[in-house]
Amino acid sequence: MSTIKSRAFLGQRLATIRKLIVLFKQAILGEEQIFTSGSINRAIFLLSVPMMLEMLMESFFSIVDIFFVSQLHDNHAVAAVGLTESVLALIYSLATGLSMAATAMVARRIGENNYKAACVAGMQAIFIGIALSVLISIVGLFFAPEILRMMGADEGIIAAGMSYTRWMFGGNITIMLLFLINAIFRGAGNASIAMRSLWLANGLNIILDPVLILGFGPIAGLGVEGAAIATNLGRGVGVIYQLYYLVKGKGSVKITWDTLPVRWDIIQRLLKVSIGGAAQFLIASASWVFLMRIMATFGSEALAGYVIAIRVIVFALLPAWGLANATSTLVGQNLGAGQPDRAEESVWKTALINMLFLGSITLVFYTLAESLISFFTTDALVIQNGVECLRIVSLGYIFYAYGMVITQSFNGAGDTRTPTILNFFGFWMFQIPLAYVLANLLQVGPIGVYEAAAIAESALAVVSIIIFRRGHWKYVTL
Numbered sequence: 001m002s003t004i005k006s007r008a009f010l011g012q013r014l015a016t017i018r019k020l021i022v023l024f025k026q027a028i029l030g031e032e033q034i035f036t037s038g039s040i041n042r043a044i045f046l047l048s049v050p051m052m053l054e055m056l057m058e059s060f061f062s063i064v065d066i067f068f069v070s071q072l073h074d075n076h077a078v079a080a081v082g083l084t085e086s087v088l089a090l091i092y093s094l095a096t097g098l099s100m101a102a103t104a105m106v107a108r109r110i111g112e113n114n115y116k117a118a119c120v121a122g123m124q125a126i127f128i129g130i131a132l133s134v135l136i137s138i139v140g141l142f143f144a145p146e147i148l149r150m151m152g153a154d155e156g157i158i159a160a161g162m163s164y165t166r167w168m169f170g171g172n173i174t175i176m177l178l179f180l181i182n183a184i185f186r187g188a189g190n191a192s193i194a195m196r197s198l199w200l201a202n203g204l205n206i207i208l209d210p211v212l213i214l215g216f217g218p219i220a221g222l223g224v225e226g227a228a229i230a231t232n233l234g235r236g237v238g239v240i241y242q243l244y245y246l247v248k249g250k251g252s253v254k255i256t257w258d259t260l261p262v263r264w265d266i267i268q269r270l271l272k273v274s275i276g277g278a279a280q281f282l283i284a285s286a287s288w289v290f291l292m293r294i295m296a297t298f299g300s301e302a303l304a305g306y307v308i309a310i311r312v313i314v315f316a317l318l319p320a321w322g323l324a325n326a327t328s329t330l331v332g333q334n335l336g337a338g339q340p341d342r343a344e345e346s347v348w349k350t351a352l353i354n355m356l357f358l359g360s361i362t363l364v365f366y367t368l369a370e371s372l373i374s375f376f377t378t379d380a381l382v383i384q385n386g387v388e389c390l391r392i393v394s395l396g397y398i399f400y401a402y403g404m405v406i407t408q409s410f411n412g413a414g415d416t417r418t419p420t421i422l423n424f425f426g427f428w429m430f431q432i433p434l435a436y437v438l439a440n441l442l443q444v445g446p447i448g449v450y451e452a453a454a455i456a457e458s459a460l461a462v463v464s465i466i467i468f469r470r471g472h473w474k475y476v477t478l
Contacts (some may be wrong), residue, residue, distance in 0.1 A: 024049060028192060035189060035330055036111055036337035040346050044353070047326035050195035051186070055322030057195075057202045064206050066311045068213045069227055070376045075300040077224040080161020082307030083151040084168055086292045089285040095176050097278025098128055099183035100411040101270045103328050106187030106253065107412065108478050111336020115252045122184040123259040124266045128274075129180040133173035140169015151289070152296035160224060167228030174235040181242040186329050188253045193245055201238025205230050273478065276416030280407075280423050287427035291449050294439055302446050305385025308376045312386075313393055316361040317400075323354050324404040328412030335413055340474035343413075347468070351405040358397040365394040389450045396454035403461025406468045414478035422464055431456030 028050060035043040069081055102125035109118035140147070144165040148158045178201055182194035211219055212226030222229065246255045295306045327350050334343035365372070373386035407419045431452050438448025 028053075028195075034110060035333050036339060036342070040330075040342065040349060043330060044326055044346065044350055047186075047189070047191050047329055048323045048350070048353075050191040051322035051325050052319045053322070054182070054191070054195035054198045055318035055320075055325075057199050058318050060202070060206070060315070064209055065227055065231070066308060067376055068209045069224055070308070071214060072223055075304045075379070075382070076156045076160040077164075078304045078307055079296075079300050080148065080157050080164055080224060081227070082303065082310070083148055083157065083292065083296075084161060084165045086285075086289045087147055087151060088168060088172070089288065092172075092175070092179075093281035093285045094132055094274075094278045095129060095180060096281040097274040097276070097416065098125055098132070098270065099180050100277035100328070100416060101125065101273035101414075102180065103183045103187040103325075104273060104332050104412055104414045105270060105478060106184055107189075107329050107332025108336040108414070110188055110252070111333035116258070118188060119253050119256065119259045120263060121266055121270070122187075122253050123255060124263055125180060125184060125270055126177070127262060128267060128270065129176050130173065133176040136172045136176075137170050140172070141166055144169065152293050157300070163225040164228045167225060167232060171228070171232035171236075174232050174239055177239045178235050178242070181239070181246070184253055185242075185251070186325060187332060188251060189329060189333065190251055190253075191326070191329070193242075193251070197238045197242045197245075200241055201235040203234070204237055205234030208233055269478075273414055273416055276420050277411060280411075280416055280420040283420065283423040283427055287431055290432050291435055291453065294435055294449055295446060297440075298446050301379060301381040302385045304377070304379070305373070305382040305387075306389055306446065306449075308373060308382065309386040309389035309393070312365070312372055312390055316358065316365070316394075316397075317404075320354055320358050320361075320401060321404060321408075323350060323357065324408040326350060327405050327408045331409050331412035332414075335474065335476075340471075343409075343474070344471070347405060347409040351402045354405050355398055355401040358401040362394045362397045366391050385446055388447055392447065392450035393454050396458040399458035399461040401461075403457065403464050406461070406464040409468065410473050413473040414476045415473045418467060418473070419464070422460060422467070426456055426460035426463070430459065 035047065066078065066081065070078055102122060105121045105125075106118045109115070109121060144162050145158050147169075148161060148165060178198065182197060185191070185194040185197075208230035209227060210216065212222050212230045213224070214226075215221030243255070245251065246253070292303075292306070295303050327347055330346040330350075331343045334340070334346065369387040369390040370383065373383050373390065377383060377386075410416070410419050434456065435449045435452035438444045438452055439446065440448075442448065444451070
């Protein structure tokens with residue numbers, strides 16, 4: 001009898017595994033989906049798998065990029081990369097806000113079964129992104145040294161990283177469009193094409209990194225400048241792939257002659273939503289710029305350790321953000337279909353999965369911090385700072401797991417105002433002052449900056465959950 005039960009149990013397990021394999025294959029190779037009916041767990045799986053893999057590649061790239069730059073054994077170069085990307089993150093907050101607006105509007109129109117309106121909304125978002133990237137290019141090409149100097153870089157860092165800064169600002173359109181068009185694909189429920197375009201872009205980027213940074217055969221290494229060139233080449237190819245799919249693909253969101261005329265009414269609505277989203281991430285990114293500015297006062301070694309640790313932290317957070325991004329599509333489509341309760345249920349289920357994921361990452365980071373940081377550098381002081389940052393900041397992951405999902409649910413509903421207000425108080429009125437007081441006034445040093453980051457992110461997540469439960473986001477019009 002027990003043998004029969006064992007065989008039945010084994011058969012059930014094998015059947016479950018086969019179903020998961022089929023679902024995984026569907027998620028990777030998938031097509032556009034409407035997630036307004038059926039199993040919520042299935043919807044989360046189909047959306048989150050390609051989104052997490054997409055962000056995993058992005059995080060893997062960030063690790064590989066800083067690894068090859070660190071092989072130059074030049075702390076000035078590593079610091080220049082960190083300072084440049086801090087400012088770019090500040091600027092890309094504008095693009096992030098636009099991406100959130102595009103995902104929310106496209107998802108809402110898809111949920112309403114208005115596919116033509118979804119196409120038009122996506123095209124108008126692309127127009128805005130192109131205009132924004134041109135302005136950023138002009139600023140970076142002419143004022144690269146001033147940008148680094150503004151961030152507290154000394155003359156050694158400026159000399160080492162000025163060319164990197166110029167390339168990253170000048171070619172920002174490749175990154176801008178790559179993420180913006182992927183946001184449109186996600187809104188349409190096609191997370192797999194977004195994943196493939198980013199894998200193509202970053203895969204090529206990773207191949208080019210060692211060649212252009214360190215050199216290979218007859219190709220002379222370009223140092224830190226090569227990292228920026230590799231980024232622009234790789235992501236440029238990714239954008240070409242996206243545009244090809246938008247023109248020739250079979251998806252519901254396509255570039256056609258009907259979508260090319262500028263629609264100022266839609267642009268105005270996109271800007272209205274994206275201003276809140278941009279302000280939301282601008283506030284968050286600016287707080288990290290200020291933290292970077294505080295860290296710069298403790299020397300190149302402390303700053304380099306911080307930069308490396310943040311890259312490792314991002315390695316874990318980006319897949320988690322991929323999971324959180326699934327919430328935007330689910331909330332947008334279900335609100336468009338008039339199903340707010342289903343949207344809320346999707347949020348809580350996704351948040352629980354994210355908490356389990358980041359909780360496990362916290363354990364890994366806390367126990368293996370020294371090995372992880374040592375992979376990038378042999379400088380003892382850099383390693384010490386990196387280990388302290390990694391261990392302390394990761395302690396807030398369990399709270400942050402819920403916070404990022406709640407944030408994306410607000411954004412998917414088109415309510416970018418609430419997270420903006422929360423970020424302002426959480427980061428500017430709490431995190432930055434706390435970091436300054438701990439690091440400088442109480443003379444805790446860099447550890448004070450790390451502690452402030454973990455405390456502020458945890459507190460912000462708790463407040464976000466409380467506000468989300470009130471349910472005002474269910475009634476936002478878009």
